[in-house]
Amino acid sequence: MSIKILICDDDKLIRESLKILLPLDSEIEVVAEASNGNEAIEMCNTKEIDVALIDIRMPELNGVEAVKEIAHRSNTKCLILTTFDEEIYVNEALKCGAKGYILKNNSPEQIIHAIKSVYNDTIVMNENILDKIKGKDCEPEISKYKFTERELDIIKAISEGLSNKEISGKLFISQGTVRNYITTILDKTDLKHRTQIAINYLKGKL
Known part of the structure; x- marks a missing residue:
């Protein structure tokens, strides 16, 4: 089964190249393209699209x-592919539901790897972008939410970009148990999804 892709970029040359x-x-199939956000939303609402670039x-x-x-109306997972790495863009995109944020200067192989990672529920970001949002000399304030040791293990694994399956293997617990821990963490923090867990941990807010 191929991963169905939407390419959304106002630069036609970029779209054609991708x-x-x-x-x-062989696992990637481009099924739609768009030149602006409105077109992308329409495509995701009318076509079966797994990952939107x-x-x-x-x-x-x-x-x-x-x-x-797109995150609100469909099951499509969004991966930002851009030249802009300003912190405000990164934070807003992730807050709105993006599952990853990478730059156009990545190689085709790296972009394909990012697509597959996002498709498999893994958070993807370039290292320099992580550095921007993580800040310097940040230590997580773990006492605020009174996380258990196992919850902290889950949070750290999520922040490393591991999928539920990978966390399950690393911690020797079932994927169902991983999902239950993530639900508990979200309830404690009032966050909406796992990407926010990773971002807040890396910024020292958990």
Whole structure:
């Protein structure tokens, strides 16, 4: 089964290049393209799309707003692919439901790897972007939420970008138990999804 991809970028050359490069991997199938956020939302609402590659700055509707709507209305997972690495864009995109944030200077192989990771429920970010949002000399304030030792293990694993299956294998617990711990962590913190757990941990807010 192939991973069905939407490419959303206002630069036609970028779209055409990705349409050629991504399907070189047999597991990737580009099924739609869009030049702005509104078109991306429509595509995700009318087509079966697994992962949407979305730029940040676009006409009519930007990438952040598009991600917000797509995450709310569909099961499509959004991966930001852009040239802009400003902290405000990263934070807003992740807050709105993006499952990853990578830059266009990555190699095709790295972009394909990121697509597969997001498809398999793993958070993806370039190291320099992680450094931006993590800040310097941040130590997590773990006492605030009174996490158990196992909950902290889960939080740290999520922040490392591990999927539920990988966490299950690492901690020798079932995937169902992992999901239960994540639900408890979300309830304690009033966060909405696992990406927010990772970001808040890395920024020293958990």
